[in-house]
Amino acid sequence: MSAAARDNASWVLPAGTSGSVGWEVEVTDAREGWQHTGLQVATLSGDDSRALDTGEREVIVVPLSGSVAVRVDDAAGGHEIVLAGRESVFAGATDVAYVGRDSRLELAAAGGGRARVALALAQVTPGSAPKPPRHLPVADVPIELRGAGVASREVRNFGVPAVLDADSIIACEVITPAGNWSSYPPHKHDEERPGEETALEEIYYFELQTQRGGPSDHAGRPGGNGGDHSAGTTEGRAPRAVAYHRVYGTADRPIDVLAEVRSGDVVLVPHGWHGPSMAPPGYDLYYLNVMAGPGAERAWLICDDPAHGWVRDTWTSQQVDPRLPFGGTR
Numbered sequence: 001m002s003a004a005a006r007d008n009a010s011w012v013l014p015a016g017t018s019g020s021v022g023w024e025v026e027v028t029d030a031r032e033g034w035q036h037t038g039l040q041v042a043t044l045s046g047d048d049s050r051a052l053d054t055g056e057r058e059v060i061v062v063p064l065s066g067s068v069a070v071r072v073d074d075a076a077g078g079h080e081i082v083l084a085g086r087e088s089v090f091a092g093a094t095d096v097a098y099v100g101r102d103s104r105l106e107l108a109a110a111g112g113g114r115a116r117v118a119l120a121l122a123q124v125t126p127g128s129a130p131k132p133p134r135h136l137p138v139a140d141v142p143i144e145l146r147g148a149g150v151a152s153r154e155v156r157n158f159g160v161p162a163v164l165d166a167d168s169i170i171a172c173e174v175i176t177p178a179g180n181w182s183s184y185p186p187h188k189h190d191e192e193r194p195g196e197e198t199a200l201e202e203i204y205y206f207e208l209q210t211q212r213g214g215p216s217d218h219a220g221r222p223g224g225n226g227g228d229h230s231a232g233t234t235e236g237r238a239p240r241a242v243a244y245h246r247v248y249g250t251a252d253r254p255i256d257v258l259a260e261v262r263s264g265d266v267v268l269v270p271h272g273w274h275g276p277s278m279a280p281p282g283y284d285l286y287y288l289n290v291m292a293g294p295g296a297e298r299a300w301l302i303c304d305d306p307a308h309g310w311v312r313d314t315w316t317s318q319q320v321d322p323r324l325p326f327g328g329t330r
Contacts (some may be wrong), residue, residue, distance in 0.1 A: 002261065007256045009305040011247065015264025022050055025266060026202060029123065033270055036168070036201045036292040038121035041264075043069070044109040045175070052105045057121045058131070058158050059105060060171050061097040062288065064089055064207070066115030070097045072133040073104040081135045082110050089173065089286045090209050092327025093156045095138040098164060100124075100131035120159065122169035122292035136164060146182075152321030153182040161298050168292040170200065170300050176243075176277060176285040177323045178211040183275030185308040186246070189301060190253070190271035198301045200293040202269040204277070206261045208241035214282055241283040247274045248287075260310045273305045284326075 020026045025041035042050050049149040061070055063085030070081040079095045099105050101124045144155040157163055159171030176182040189200045242262055249255035249272035259267055279285035
């Protein structure tokens with residue numbers, strides 16, 4: 001067995017393999033080698049609901065499709081937040097809710113409809129004071145068009161330090177149009193080097209759709225791993241939609257992952273260079289990133305792989321992909 005296959009088994013979680021009762025995806029610090037971040041994904045409909053005690057964690061509630069009713073009970077009392085959400089992750093950005101430590105969180109589909117929701121979680125600093133719940137409207141979510149040419153991608157920065165006051169969590173969404181590359185050049189953030197790099201675990205949660213104009217394909221995934229795990233709410237999504245993600249290490253901290261990813265899959269990055277995320281022609285790629293680490297500074301400071309960092313200089317002579325942003329100009 002190759003090193004890549006061994007590491008895929010540790011850090012790649014195909015759809016349907018990491019859940020628990022009520023949750024399609026559940027990543028926690030109970031997983032060996034995982035300490036700071038978490039992710040839970042659920043589908044809600046009718047009177048169905050989910051509840052969670054945050055304990056020593058903080059949470060960002062991210063509607064993937066549909067609208068989500070959020071109730072938070074903390075030391076200050078009860079709070080009701082309704083997230084308008086969106087048709088799908090490819091329809092545009094969404095409003096989100098922040099929930100601090102030592103809270104009781106309850107989720108339901110707003111109005112008794114249907115919704116899919118992700119909870120991005122992070123361990124808080126021991127002894128830190130709870131932060132109050134907040135609703136970040138979609139109009140306040142900054143949209144960044146990063147890169148150029150075939151490295152163009154859209155970043156929705158709802159959970160970065162400049163936008164959301166939190167203890168340790170950093171989160172965002174990335175849309176990569178069909179045929180483009182993102183998380184590129186490969187970079188890492190696994191050392192504490194003041195002003196240069198922060199040590200952050202990272203979760204990638206993926207969804208895909210067939211590019212507009214492509215076939216609506218409902219065939220199953222080869223190997224029996226189900227179909228499209230993005231709930232089938234958007235015409236044109238296809239379970240055969242596929243993308244690829246790479247993680248590789250340093251001499252001191254080796255890791256070797258090359259993963260074929262589809263809707264509902266997760267890749268964990270405990271350390272090492274990660275990227276590119278590759279969207280083949282025909283398939284648009286979405287991923288939700290969740291990051292946190294042990295350092296005192298809440299910051300996303302990265303170091304490019306010096307073998308590939310020069311690629312950034314080529315973007316100055318290229319245009320940003322005109323397909324961006326998804327959902328139209330804000």
